[in-house]
Every structure is written in C-alpha cells, then in structure tokens.
Amino acid sequence: MLNKKEFDGVLRRAEVRATQGPLRLAARRSATHKPRLGLIVGKRCLPRAVDRNRAKRVIRESFRHAPDLPTLDIVVRVAVAGAVVSRTVADDLFATLVDAAKRAGLGGVSHEG
Known part of the structure; x- marks a missing residue:
C-alpha cells in the first residue's frame, strides 16, 4: 500500500484489530489476491532514523515469513514512544492477526509466495 487513501481505508474500516x-494492527479485506502491508513508524515514537528503519525492517521480515496470512490489507503502527520492536513481538502480532481473522470469518489464505 502506497497512498493515503489506501491507509485511511484500512484504518477507518478495519475488520480486524490487534x-x-x-x-x-488494523486489517480489512483486500481487493488483491495477496496480503499487503503498510507501515506507520513516526518520529514521535522513534526519533532516530536508524531505529525507525530497523523497526520497519523487522516488521516486514515477520510479514514475509508469516504462515497462512489471509488476503488482507494490513496497516501496522508503532504506537509507543521509545519502543523496541523485536522479531518475536512482530511474529506474535501476525499470529494474533491470523487467529483474529479466522474468528472474524476472513480466513481466505493467499497461496502465492
């Protein structure tokens, strides 16, 4: 996801939150055939660029390796100032998303790699 309209659509009309x-995390059904990821990592939460870039890299890596992600548009936001985003936390977030999506009936899994 690249533009404000897509981000706002997910944030305002999220079908799953975690x-x-x-x-x-906020997510809703995607019009595409694979899950898409959008990241919000602001300067207020992580003032140093190196920390923001590391957080984004860790979240993207967890997204790539998450098994059984449904076809959703997903927006992940770092919401705590000075937070350390670890791979474990990001992996747990996507596992929570998969469980919540199944409960909400959004379990259409992407089979594209």
Missing part, C-alpha cells in the same frame, strides 16, 4: 506490545 495489539502486541508497542505494535497496533
């Missing part, structure tokens, strides 16, 4: 440590 929280794990400093991360907040």
Whole structure:
C-alpha cells in the first residue's frame, strides 16, 4: 500500500484489530489476491532514523515469513514512544492477526509466495 487513501481505508474500516506490545494492527479485506502491508513508524515514537528503519525492517521480515496470512490489507503502527520492536513481538502480532481473522470469518489464505 502506497497512498493515503489506501491507509485511511484500512484504518477507518478495519475488520480486524490487534495489539502486541508497542505494535497496533488494523486489517480489512483486500481487493488483491495477496496480503499487503503498510507501515506507520513516526518520529514521535522513534526519533532516530536508524531505529525507525530497523523497526520497519523487522516488521516486514515477520510479514514475509508469516504462515497462512489471509488476503488482507494490513496497516501496522508503532504506537509507543521509545519502543523496541523485536522479531518475536512482530511474529506474535501476525499470529494474533491470523487467529483474529479466522474468528472474524476472513480466513481466505493467499497461496502465492
């Protein structure tokens, strides 16, 4: 996801929401055939660019390796100032998303790699 309209659509009309440590997630059905990820990592939460880039890298890596992700548009936001985003926290967030999506009846899994 690249533009404000897509991000706003997910944030305003999220069908699934999840929280794990400093991360907040909102997701809704995707018009595409694979899950898409959008990241919000602001300067207020992580003032140093190196920390923001590391957080984004860790979240993207967890997204790539998450098994059985449904076809959703997903927005992940770092919501706690000074937070340390670890791979474990990001992995747990996507596992929580898969469980919540199944409960909400959004379990259409992407089979594209």
